[in-house]
Amino acid sequence: MAADPKMRFLVVDDFSTMRRIVRNLLKELGFTNVDEAEDGAIALQKLQGGGFEFVVTDWNMPNMDGLTLLQSIRATPSLKHLPVLMITAEAKKENIIAAAQAGASGYIVKPFTASTLSEKLNKIFEKMAQG
Amino acid sequence: MTANNDSSELEALFDSIAADAKPATPAPKPVTPAPAVDKSGDDQELQDLFDSVASGYAAAPPETVPAAAAPAAGEAVESWPGQESVFNRIGHMARELHDNLRELGYDKLLEQTVSALPDAQDRLAYIANLTEQAACRVLNATDIANPLVEEMESGAAALGDRWDKLFANELSVEEFKQLAGETRAFLKDQLPQKTRATHAQLTEIMMAQDFQDLTGQVIKKIVALAQNLESGLMGVLIEVLPDTRRTDEVNSLMNGPVINAEGRNDVVVNQQQVDDLLDSLGF
Numbered sequence: 054m055a056a057d058p059k060m061r062f063l064v065v066d067d068f069s070t071m072r073r074i075v076r077n078l079l080k081e082l083g084f085t086n087v088d089e090a091e092d093g094a095i096a097l098q099k100l101q102g103g104g105f106e107f108v109v110t111d112w113n114m115p116n117m118d119g120l121t122l123l124q125s126i127r128a129t130p131s132l133k134h135l136p137v138l139m140i141t142a143e144a145k146k147e148n149i150i151a152a153a154q155a156g157a158s159g160y161i162v163k164p165f166t167a168s169t170l171s172e173k174l175n176k177i178f179e180k181m182a183q184g
Numbered sequence: 185m186t187a188n189n190d191s192s193e194l195e196a197l198f199d200s201i202a203a204d205a206k207p208a209t210p211a212p213k214p215v216t217p218a219p220a221v222d223k224s225g226d227d228q229e230l231q232d233l234f235d236s237v238a239s240g241y242a243a244a245p246p247e248t249v250p251a252a253a254a255p256a257a258g259e260a261v262e263s264w265p266g267q268e269s270v271f272n273r274i275g276h277m278a279r280e281l282h283d284n285l286r287e288l289g290y291d292k293l294l295e296q297t298v299s300a301l302p303d304a305q306d307r308l309a310y311i312a313n314l315t316e317q318a319a320c321r322v323l324n325a326t327d328i329a330n331p332l333v334e335e336m337e338s339g340a341a342a343l344g345d346r347w348d349k350l351f352a353n354e355l356s357v358e359e360f361k362q363l364a365g366e367t368r369a370f371l372k373d374q375l376p377q378k379t380r381a382t383h384a385q386l387t388e389i390m391m392a393q394d395f396q397d398l399t400g401q402v403i404k405k406i407v408a409l410a411q412n413l414e415s416g417l418m419g420v421l422i423e424v425l426p427d428t429r430r431t432d433e434v435n436s437l438m439n440g441p442v443i444n445a446e447g448r449n450d451v452v453v454n455q456q457q458v459d460d461l462l463d464s465l466g467f
Contacts, residue, residue: 071397077390113401113438120437142398142441144451149458151437153467160458163441164394167387169455 056178057106062087065096065110065122066140071163075109075140078167082174093117097125100132112141112148120155127156136177140165293416297409303443304409307402310443314395321392329385332378339374343367401440 062084064075072089079087088105090096094117096110108126112119119139126132136158141148144162152160158180159173346363349355355363445453452458 066397068397068400070393074390074394077387081387113440118438142401143437143439144442144445144453144458145437145439146450146452146461148437149452149461150465153462153465160462162452162455162458163398165455167391 056084056174058083059086060084060106061104062107062109063090063096063099063105064088065090065093065108065114065119067091067111067114071111071140075170078170079109081167082171093119093122093125096122100126100135101129103131105135108135108137110137110139112139112143112152120151123152123155123157136181138173138177140170293419297413297416300409300412304406306443307406310441311399311402314399318392318395322389325385325388325392329382332382332385336375336378339370343370398441402443405440 062079064072064079064087066072066075066089069091072091076087076089079085088099090099092114093110096108097117099105100108108122110119110122117125119141123137123139126135126137137156138159138161139152139157140161140163142163149160158177161169161173343363343366346355347367350360350363442448442451442453445451452461
């Protein structure tokens with residue numbers, strides 16, 4: 054893909070295992086510039102510090118959940134352009150609709166595979182290139 | 185079933201009440217006291233319980249009762265109305281407790297908790313299932329990767345031994361040429377192919393760890409259920425105000441993984457359904 058391998062990712066999940074998995078998968082796909090946050094509040098803080106180009110977030114987290122994080126990102130002028138991919142166990146249709154309406158760039162249900170992540174990332178990169 | 189078997193506290197309670205009741209009329213109906221109790225106001229279960237207890241007492245030899253429980257009373261005849269009054273009061277206390285629990289909402293709380301237990305069973309089965317799958321995936325991956333690593337090791341060792349011979353001047357030119365060719369093939373083809381295959385298995389092992397995230401969420405929910413059960417029972421015991429905090433699962437957007445999607449049409453079961461839903465909405 055045309056995506057910049059130096060692109061800086063923020064992986065947000067309250068389970069460290071999941072953060073590790075996503076980080077490793079991103080590494081496999083060629084993205085080694087990855088930072089982690091364990092909930093939405095910490096993520097927002099890091100994002101406001103600047104330098105991130107992509108957010109991968111869980112939904113169900115303490116302090117600030119993924120949907121609230123997404124809404125906060127979209128409501129912040131300096132962050133609202135950031136692609137936000139949700140990777141979550143929440144599988145209710147109203148969850149997916151709520152995420153889409155809040156401006157999620159993609160939605161992956163757990164458990165997921167490496168190829169699903171790759172496919173969704175590429176789809177988002179394509180849209181970014183077009184936009 | 186005589187008063188001899190009761191604890192000393194109950195006996196003391198009985199004695200005190202019986203003593204109060206004693207001055208009342210020496211009742212002329214000592215032999216069949218139990219059925220005479222007022223049934224109005226008690227529900228059937230309580231009444232049945234009462235009847236069974238009362239009949240047990242009625243069946244006991246009357247002369248042992250005053251001897252044990254009300255020795256001061258002197259006559260067997262006079263102790264029976266006292267017993268009746270005890271049973272009546274206990275019956276009313278049970279009834280009151282029953283009504284109070286209902287008023288406080290504990291019956292609903294307990295009912296909800298009990299109905300949540302089968303769901304907890306499903307959740308535990310889900311954990312068992314996911315962890316078993318993960319264990320199988322990891323063991324399969326190591327079964328595949330181990331021979332690959334062993335082949336790499338033994339291949340390198342064999343070539344290394346032959347190179348040692350070369351440096352000891354023990355190989356002919358023809359043998360050297362063969363060794364060089366084989367070494368090149370090992371380095372350029374066999375080794376990269378085997379490391380790639382091993383790497384694929386390492387990825388598989390890593391991906392098998394995704395259960396931890398899902399089971400962790402489910403375990404948290406079961407722990408919460410256990411805490412609810414405990415607090416509900418504790419509340420009944422100490423009769424504090426009911427904790428009316430109830431999580432409205434139905435309208436929540438944070439339910440964790442779907443344990444059993446069978447018969448539900450409000451959830452998706454795979455990524456394809458997520459994509460289809462988003463497509464259908466134009467996202």
